[in-house]
Amino acid sequence: MSGFWLTEEQESIREGVARVCSAFDDEYWRRTDETGEFPEAFVKAMADGGWLGAAMPESVGGAGLGLTEASIVMQTVAESGAGFSGASAIHLNIFGPMPIVKFGTEAQKSQSLPRLISGEDKMCFAVTEPNSGLDTSSLETKAERTNEGYRISGRKIWTTSAQRANKILIIARTTPKAEAKKPTDGLSLFFTDFDRSRIDAKPIPKMGRKAVECNTLFIDDLHVPHDALIGEEGQGFKYLLQGLNPERVLFAVESVGLGRAALRKAAQYAKERVVFGRPIGQNQGVQHPLAKSWAELEAANLLAFKAAALYDAGRECGAEANAAKYLGAEAGFSACEASVLAHGGMGYAKEYDVERYFREAMIARIAPVSREMILNFIAERVLGLPKSY
Ligand SMILES: Cc1cc2nc3c(=O)[nH]c(=O)nc-3n(C[C@H](O)[C@H](O)[C@H](O)COP(=O)(O)OP(=O)(O)OC[C@H]3O[C@@H](n4cnc5c(N)ncnc54)[C@H](O)[C@@H]3O)c2cc1C
Structure with missing residues (x-):
């Protein structure tokens, strides 16, 4: 989105991703949500379409596109009805390897990135720990130097996709x-x-x-070679920060996509469901929460794409990316709630899918950073108020 609408190239990205997603219908996502079966066929279709490498450099087999285009890809996935079941299955491939792209050696890039882009390798990202929570500086996992490299021991929590991953991007303390x-x-x-x-x-x-799935990891004396270290020893937090703003933007647009899917379902149901001799959608009491949600989603979306444009232009985007993640998550959640309520009792039934959307909408309100920490950031960095934590 160079201005307020998609360019022709971006529109074709949206259409291309929507085409892939159209092969995975509500029934598919309902089943994976019920059984816990990983959406392997969907991920393969996205990898085959080349979408997993949208934001990776062309030199390693990616498409070399920006955060704006990656956002279009991820929003289209969520909006298709795949929601976070679909988006989270590929989210890490899109931006997870960014620390390697930005700070890895040429050898690290050429060995790891093409395999992640093709889907041959699957990674997970282990930051959060049970005892430190959002206070990353207090994490307890240790990496001790050895002659061959390092030995890592500790615990991580919430690590997404660790059951399937054959690679891990992990942050650990090397200096007390x-x-x-x-x-x-x-x-x-x-x-x-x-x-x-x-x-x-x-x-x-x-x-x-x-x-x-999400996991608790118990890491006991994991031996890693020297060349597994990304960038300089001791600078890992700085590298992590580089990836935070894009990740916030992706969460914002995914939430907006999910909210749009919920509104689509609600509008459809409200047109068809007849009570008191007329469609329920003829009542303003049903229309207004849906219309309000639409307005909130579109406003959040504008800020998210502004943040993406700033990032792509190499400009500071911390405030916008954080605010967009906050607004996108809240608007997505409200839209899902409004959709459940518009469905009445059927909003609670699995068959209409909106109860799944409602549960998934909570994810973006909590991860990768909570609402409170975003507001802390804006209060301190934008409004100049004293740091509160
Ligand atoms: C579905 C899901 C997937 C996830 N995937 C991953 C993953 O792949 N890798 C990974 O590393 N992590 C992952 N996470 C973890 C996620 O990033 C954390 O849950 C999140 O950052 C919050 O950390 P916490 O749970 O430790 O909360 P805590 O730090 O325990 O905080 C609890 C609550 O207290 C509030 N709070 C704490 N301190 C303050 C303060 N000073 N001011 C105001 N409020 C405060 C927080 O805002 C929050 O609401 C995932 C989480 C979920 C739910």
């Missing part, structure tokens, strides 16, 4: 917090094999998105 100049110094980022003899991944039973 007390000895580091700043609390966020001394953290290092590694991209390495997911060695199941050293990492035990236990799925977490959770509210929604059963098809894409």
Whole structure:
């Protein structure tokens, strides 16, 4: 979106992704949500279409497109009705490897990126820990130097897709917090094999998105070679930050996509369902929450695409990306709630899908960063208020 609408090329990206998604109907997503079966066929179709490498450099087999185009891809997936079951199945492929793109050596890039883009390798991203939560500087997983490289031990939580991953991007402490100049110094980022003899991944039973699991990881003496270190030792937090703004934008547009899917279902149902001798959608009490949700979704979307445009132009986008993630997640959630309510009792039935959307809409309100931390960021960095935490 160079201005307020898609360019011809971007429109063709949207159409291309929508075509892939059209082969995976509501029934497919309902089944994966019920059984927990990973949407393998969908991911393969997206990989075959070349969409997993949309934002990766052309030199390693990607399409070399920007965050704007990646956002169009991911929004189209969510909006198709795949919701977060579909978006989260490929989300990491789209922007997860960015620290390798930006800070990896040529050898690291050429060895890892083409295999991630083709879908041959599957990665997970392990940051969150049970004892540190949003305070990343307090994470306890340690990486100790050895002659061959490092040995990593510790615990991670919520790691998405760890059951299927054969690669892990992991952040660990290489210098104790007390000895580091700043609390966020001394953290290092590694991209390495997911060695199941050293990492035990236990799925977490959770509210929604059963098809894409989250795990607690118990890491016991994981040996990683020197060349698994991304960039410089101790600078991992800085590298992580680089990927945060794009990820917030992707969450924002995915939420908007999910909200749009919910509104589409609600409008359809409200036209067809007749009560008191007329379609329920003829009542303003049914129309207005849906119309209000539409307005909220479109406003959030504008800010998300503004953030993407700033990022693609190499400009500062922290405030916009954070605000867009906040607004997108809230608008997506409200739209899903309005859709459930417009369906009445059927909103609670699996057969109409909106109860799944409603559960999935909670994800973006919590991850990858909570609403409170976003508001903390805006209060401090935009409004100049004292840091509160
Ligand atoms: C479906 C899902 C998938 C995920 N996938 C991954 C993944 O692949 N990899 C990964 O590393 N992580 C992943 N996460 C983890 C996610 O990023 C974290 O859950 C999130 O960052 C919040 O951290 P926490 O759960 O530890 O919350 P906590 O840090 O325990 O915070 C709990 C609550 O307290 C609030 N709070 C804490 N401190 C303050 C403060 N100072 N001011 C105001 N409010 C505060 C928070 O906003 C939050 O609402 C995933 C989570 C979910 C739900």
